[in-house]
Amino acid sequence: MKIGVRIMPRNEVLDTQGRAVEKTLGHHDFKVRCCRVGRYVEIDLDESDERRGLDQAQKMTEFVLHNPLIERYELEVIHEK
Template sequence: MTTYLIAVKILPRPEVLDTQGRAVEATLKEGGLNLEHCRVGKYMEISVNAENQELALNQVREMAEYVLYNPLIENFELEVKG
Protein backbone atom coordinates (compact mmCIF):
# COMPACT_ATOMS: atom_id res chain seq x y z
CA MET A 1 0.00 0.00 0.00
CA THR A 2 1.25 3.47 -0.86
CA THR A 3 -0.08 6.78 0.42
CA TYR A 4 -1.28 9.06 -2.36
CA LEU A 5 -2.16 12.72 -2.04
CA ILE A 6 -5.05 13.63 -4.33
CA ALA A 7 -6.41 17.15 -4.85
CA VAL A 8 -10.12 17.75 -5.46
CA LYS A 9 -10.93 21.02 -7.28
CA ILE A 10 -14.59 22.02 -7.20
CA LEU A 11 -16.03 24.92 -9.22
CA PRO A 12 -19.59 26.09 -9.91
CA ARG A 13 -20.88 24.83 -13.27
CA PRO A 14 -20.47 27.39 -16.07
CA GLU A 15 -24.25 27.93 -16.36
CA VAL A 16 -24.61 28.64 -12.61
CA LEU A 17 -24.27 32.24 -11.37
CA ASP A 18 -21.00 32.32 -9.43
CA THR A 19 -21.72 35.01 -6.85
CA GLN A 20 -18.41 34.58 -4.98
CA GLY A 21 -16.52 34.79 -8.26
CA ARG A 22 -18.37 38.01 -9.23
CA ALA A 23 -17.54 39.53 -5.84
CA VAL A 24 -13.83 38.62 -5.99
CA GLU A 25 -13.63 39.86 -9.60
CA ALA A 26 -15.18 43.20 -8.64
CA THR A 27 -12.85 43.61 -5.63
CA LEU A 28 -9.74 42.86 -7.69
CA LYS A 29 -10.81 45.24 -10.47
CA GLU A 30 -11.57 48.02 -7.95
CA GLY A 31 -8.04 47.47 -6.63
CA GLY A 32 -6.71 48.23 -10.11
CA LEU A 33 -5.77 44.63 -10.92
CA ASN A 34 -6.08 43.49 -14.48
CA LEU A 35 -8.09 40.29 -15.00
CA GLU A 36 -10.68 38.96 -17.41
CA HIS A 37 -12.69 36.65 -15.27
CA CYS A 38 -12.62 34.83 -11.94
CA ARG A 39 -14.41 31.75 -10.63
CA VAL A 40 -14.37 30.68 -7.00
CA GLY A 41 -14.79 27.18 -5.61
CA LYS A 42 -13.47 24.72 -3.08
CA TYR A 43 -10.17 22.88 -2.83
CA MET A 44 -9.35 19.76 -0.87
CA GLU A 45 -6.28 17.60 -0.48
CA ILE A 46 -7.02 14.05 0.60
CA SER A 47 -4.43 11.41 1.43
CA VAL A 48 -5.45 7.80 0.89
CA ASN A 49 -3.69 4.45 1.08
CA ALA A 50 -4.10 2.38 -2.08
CA GLU A 51 -2.41 -0.34 -4.11
CA ASN A 52 -1.88 2.01 -7.06
CA GLN A 53 -2.63 5.49 -8.35
CA GLU A 54 -5.73 4.44 -10.29
CA LEU A 55 -7.31 2.88 -7.19
CA ALA A 56 -6.40 5.98 -5.15
CA LEU A 57 -8.15 8.18 -7.75
CA ASN A 58 -11.20 5.91 -7.67
CA GLN A 59 -11.37 6.14 -3.85
CA VAL A 60 -11.27 9.95 -3.94
CA ARG A 61 -13.77 10.10 -6.83
CA GLU A 62 -16.14 8.04 -4.67
CA MET A 63 -15.69 10.55 -1.79
CA ALA A 64 -16.33 13.49 -4.14
CA GLU A 65 -19.53 11.87 -5.39
CA TYR A 66 -20.56 10.85 -1.86
CA VAL A 67 -20.53 14.29 -0.21
CA LEU A 68 -17.82 16.67 -1.45
CA TYR A 69 -19.52 18.18 -4.49
CA ASN A 70 -23.07 18.96 -5.55
CA PRO A 71 -23.60 17.66 -9.10
CA LEU A 72 -26.56 20.00 -9.68
CA ILE A 73 -24.44 23.13 -9.44
CA GLU A 74 -20.79 22.05 -9.41
CA ASN A 75 -18.13 20.22 -11.41
CA PHE A 76 -15.02 18.66 -9.96
CA GLU A 77 -11.59 17.63 -11.16
CA LEU A 78 -8.95 15.42 -9.51
CA GLU A 79 -5.18 15.88 -9.54
CA VAL A 80 -2.50 13.52 -8.23
CA LYS A 81 -0.20 15.61 -6.01
CA GLY A 82 2.07 12.81 -4.81
Protein backbone atom coordinates in the same frame (compact mmCIF):
# COMPACT_ATOMS: atom_id res chain seq x y z
CA MET B 1 -1.00 8.90 -1.45
CA LYS B 2 -2.66 12.26 -1.73
CA ILE B 3 -5.44 13.04 -4.17
CA GLY B 4 -6.57 16.58 -4.92
CA VAL B 5 -10.17 17.33 -5.82
CA ARG B 6 -10.90 20.65 -7.51
CA ILE B 7 -14.60 21.53 -7.27
CA MET B 8 -15.74 24.56 -9.26
CA PRO B 9 -19.14 26.18 -9.83
CA ARG B 10 -20.52 25.29 -13.27
CA ASN B 11 -20.25 28.03 -15.89
CA GLU B 12 -24.05 28.43 -16.06
CA VAL B 13 -24.23 29.08 -12.33
CA LEU B 14 -23.84 32.59 -10.92
CA ASP B 15 -20.73 32.60 -8.75
CA THR B 16 -21.28 35.34 -6.18
CA GLN B 17 -17.87 34.91 -4.52
CA GLY B 18 -16.11 35.18 -7.88
CA ARG B 19 -18.09 38.32 -8.75
CA ALA B 20 -17.12 39.88 -5.43
CA VAL B 21 -13.43 39.16 -6.04
CA GLU B 22 -13.69 40.60 -9.60
CA LYS B 23 -15.24 43.80 -8.26
CA THR B 24 -12.71 44.26 -5.48
CA LEU B 25 -9.80 43.68 -7.83
CA GLY B 26 -11.36 46.05 -10.39
CA HIS B 27 -11.62 48.80 -7.78
CA HIS B 28 -7.88 48.49 -7.18
CA ASP B 29 -6.79 48.72 -10.80
CA PHE B 30 -6.21 45.05 -11.37
CA LYS B 31 -7.48 43.90 -14.76
CA VAL B 32 -9.41 40.65 -14.57
CA ARG B 33 -11.63 39.21 -17.31
CA CYS B 34 -13.38 36.74 -15.07
CA CYS B 35 -12.85 35.09 -11.71
CA ARG B 36 -14.45 31.96 -10.27
CA VAL B 37 -14.10 30.67 -6.74
CA GLY B 38 -14.37 26.98 -5.92
CA ARG B 39 -13.03 24.49 -3.39
CA TYR B 40 -9.97 22.31 -3.26
CA VAL B 41 -9.93 19.18 -1.12
CA GLU B 42 -6.79 17.18 -0.36
CA ILE B 43 -7.55 13.59 0.57
CA ASP B 44 -4.73 11.49 2.04
CA LEU B 45 -5.34 7.80 1.43
CA ASP B 46 -3.70 4.61 2.65
CA GLU B 47 -3.22 3.42 -0.91
CA SER B 48 -0.22 3.27 -3.21
CA ASP B 49 -1.86 2.36 -6.52
CA GLU B 50 -2.82 5.52 -8.44
CA ARG B 51 -5.78 4.03 -10.24
CA ARG B 52 -7.32 2.62 -7.07
CA GLY B 53 -6.62 5.85 -5.19
CA LEU B 54 -8.35 7.93 -7.86
CA ASP B 55 -11.23 5.49 -7.89
CA GLN B 56 -11.73 5.78 -4.11
CA ALA B 57 -11.41 9.56 -4.24
CA GLN B 58 -14.04 9.71 -7.00
CA LYS B 59 -16.47 7.69 -4.88
CA MET B 60 -15.88 9.97 -1.88
CA THR B 61 -16.27 13.11 -3.98
CA GLU B 62 -19.55 11.98 -5.48
CA PHE B 63 -20.76 10.87 -2.06
CA VAL B 64 -20.06 13.93 0.10
CA LEU B 65 -18.09 16.66 -1.61
CA HIS B 66 -19.75 17.48 -4.87
CA ASN B 67 -23.17 18.79 -5.87
CA PRO B 68 -23.60 17.77 -9.52
CA LEU B 69 -26.37 20.29 -10.13
CA ILE B 70 -24.17 23.30 -9.63
CA GLU B 71 -20.58 22.03 -9.60
CA ARG B 72 -18.06 20.17 -11.72
CA TYR B 73 -15.00 18.46 -10.31
CA GLU B 74 -11.61 17.16 -11.39
CA LEU B 75 -9.28 14.75 -9.61
CA GLU B 76 -5.49 14.78 -9.64
CA VAL B 77 -2.74 12.84 -7.93
CA ILE B 78 -0.60 15.14 -5.77
CA HIS B 79 3.10 14.39 -6.17
CA GLU B 80 4.83 15.89 -3.19
CA LYS B 81 8.15 17.63 -3.52
